[in-house]
Amino acid sequence: MNLTQGILSALEGVTANKLRSSLTMLGIVIGVAAVISLVSIGRGAQASVTAQIEQNGTNLIYVRPGSTQQGGVASASGSAGTLTQDDADALLSVAGVAAVAPELEGRGQVSYLGSNVNTRAIGVTPDYLTVRNMSLADGEFISEANVNARSSIVVLGSGVADDLFGGTAGAVGQKVRINSQPYTVVGVLASKGSTGLGSVDDQVLVPLSTAQARLIGGNRYRGASVLSSINVQAANSDEMDSVIEQLTLVLRERHDTIEGSDDFTVSNQQDLLATITEVTNTLTLFLGGIAAISLLVGGIGIMNIMLVSVTERTREIGIRKAIGARKRDILFQFLVESAVLSLVGGAIGNLVGWLISLAMGQVQFGSTSIKPTVDIDAVVLAVGFSLVVGLFFGIYPAMRAANLAPVEALRYE
Amino acid sequence: MIAIENITKTYRMGAVEVQALRGVSLKIERGEVVSIMGPSGSGKSTLMNVLGCLDQSTTGRYLLDGVAVDSMTDDQLAEVRNRKIGFVFQSFNLLRRLTARRNVELPMLYAGVENGRRRRAAEALEAVGLGDRMDHRPTELSGGQQQRVAIARALINNPAILLADEPTGNLDSRSGEEIMQLLLNLNHEHGITLVFVTHDPKIAQHTQRIIQVRDGLVEEGLA
Numbered sequence: 254m255n256l257t258q259g260i261l262s263a264l265e266g267v268t269a270n271k272l273r274s275s276l277t278m279l280g281i282v283i284g285v286a287a288v289i290s291l292v293s294i295g296r297g298a299q300a301s302v303t304a305q306i307e308q309n310g311t312n313l314i315y316v317r318p319g320s321t322q323q324g325g326v327a328s329a330s331g332s333a334g335t336l337t338q339d340d341a342d343a344l345l346s347v348a349g350v351a352a353v354a355p356e357l358e359g360r361g362q363v364s365y366l367g368s369n370v371n372t373r374a375i376g377v378t379p380d381y382l383t384v385r386n387m388s389l390a391d392g393e394f395i396s397e398a399n400v401n402a403r404s405s406i407v408v409l410g411s412g413v414a415d416d417l418f419g420g421t422a423g424a425v426g427q428k429v430r431i432n433s434q435p436y437t438v439v440g441v442l443a444s445k446g447s448t449g450l451g452s453v454d455d456q457v458l459v460p461l462s463t464a465q466a467r468l469i470g471g472n473r474y475r476g477a478s479v480l481s482s483i484n485v486q487a488a489n490s491d492e493m494d495s496v497i498e499q500l501t502l503v504l505r506e507r508h509d510t511i512e513g514s515d516d517f518t519v520s521n522q523q524d525l526l527a528t529i530t531e532v533t534n535t536l537t538l539f540l541g542g543i544a545a546i547s548l549l550v551g552g553i554g555i556m557n558i559m560l561v562s563v564t565e566r567t568r569e570i571g572i573r574k575a576i577g578a579r580k581r582d583i584l585f586q587f588l589v590e591s592a593v594l595s596l597v598g599g600a601i602g603n604l605v606g607w608l609i610s611l612a613m614g615q616v617q618f619g620s621t622s623i624k625p626t627v628d629i630d631a632v633v634l635a636v637g638f639s640l641v642v643g644l645f646f647g648i649y650p651a652m653r654a655a656n657l658a659p660v661e662a663l664r665y666e
Numbered sequence: 667m668i669a670i671e672n673i674t675k676t677y678r679m680g681a682v683e684v685q686a687l688r689g690v691s692l693k694i695e696r697g698e699v700v701s702i703m704g705p706s707g708s709g710k711s712t713l714m715n716v717l718g719c720l721d722q723s724t725t726g727r728y729l730l731d732g733v734a735v736d737s738m739t740d741d742q743l744a745e746v747r748n749r750k751i752g753f754v755f756q757s758f759n760l761l762r763r764l765t766a767r768r769n770v771e772l773p774m775l776y777a778g779v780e781n782g783r784r785r786r787a788a789e790a791l792e793a794v795g796l797g798d799r800m801d802h803r804p805t806e807l808s809g810g811q812q813q814r815v816a817i818a819r820a821l822i823n824n825p826a827i828l829l830a831d832e833p834t835g836n837l838d839s840r841s842g843e844e845i846m847q848l849l850l851n852l853n854h855e856h857g858i859t860l861v862f863v864t865h866d867p868k869i870a871q872h873t874q875r876i877i878q879v880r881d882g883l884v885e886e887g888l889a
Contacts, residue, residue: 577823579745
């Protein structure tokens, strides 16, 4: 019997009991749909997080305070409070550094007329705009003169402008109060959307000197106000590693620390990306693994039905053998039947999974939306896996059928 | 055509060994019409299974059309059944899902016939008088008509021998008689060797030779 005949005859077998065949396929449909939709959602989440992180600016290096040791007890990372403006100035002279943007972060209650919003307030210098890859929607940014004069001016994030003024227009020139102090709005930032790690739209920027003197204050270290972090932009992405090394050496010398007991940490965008990619990959794998279990259960369903089918059709097998079917003909017939069940189930499952992914793309999670991406490798994997499952779980029933003795199979009622 | 020598067949049923055939020898010539008779439990069915290559003897020699069958593998036996033997069963044994024509096509599928299967099946059904029932399923046919489909299927690969196991057992006397005439005509017109396995003396009357099976042994007698 040739392949076409075998497939035709298997299709006859599958369609002979439509309800049973479709219920058997349902197991595979659910399994494949689950794999496709969960993996695509995982991939989509990864893509959107990555894209948003990359928005923060390229070639960016973060210098943050480390933790302190007091009496052998380590305090939280970032609590050391030993980074100062002098450090920032020293970092600017390191080879390969294009710009340095120190910042001091705190919380502020921003109010305008009747409405108010509690948000992140950051003291920054003029370079912050370019280093963090931001742009203005309206007005202008904090200038060197503003920093020198400790001006009472503010640049609003687009989210804050939305909350207070109902949009980015019309805010410039207005007076707002931050923690009861009066500030004049000079600019509004363009929206960048959420990073998933706190939105950069929900913040207000003031001159660094203003933040240190009045708005946030903070500790002092060796007579100077501390910084909460220093953003460093490298001139060239190829030199990131050597720049990071140089920065670390300069800071060690200034802070008189040795490797292993640094009171600061230096990290870059790539580290963050790598970590997040690793996390989302693990998550995707985990979700796919759970879905694969349902595929396995579907496969056992196929084996169950094929075993029932072999028993039920013992007489048919006997008749086929009596008129000349060889072992491999019977084996082939039942294997093709289970392969058809799993392949058709896999195809329908792909369609269902794809529809689920499309539907998930329409749902908003807070301010973030995920665009699930159905990749060809996930499709190939799911269909291939379902075929393997069908053949694997079909082989035992098919062997049973093929090895039936013709005399006994014919006698079966 | 058929030559068996000193065939024995032993079944193991649990701890007990049952000897169904205890040294049977017989010859059937080409174009003969023979009936094998005997009460149930005599070994008649076992003899028919061995003759039809559905089962293999425990000891003894079996030459079918000059070929030793007793040492063949399962797949070789399947090929012998496919090409040299046609079966007609008491309960017809058609596949219920398939139309009459597709049932008749099946042996050609297993024989690897690529072309003309539909035409040959149609011709075979016309030859047994079912030209107008080709696309009916077995459930839509009467017992006599189903047995005609079975006969068409048995003959489709031009076998050397046709084995009929109580071919009229499930039929009323009139259609039973028609089936007998159809089978005997095949012998007259095409010289097909016919072997009936039956306990019905009316069938045995039609045959030239009666082989009686009793307690696993044969006694020859002329009809």
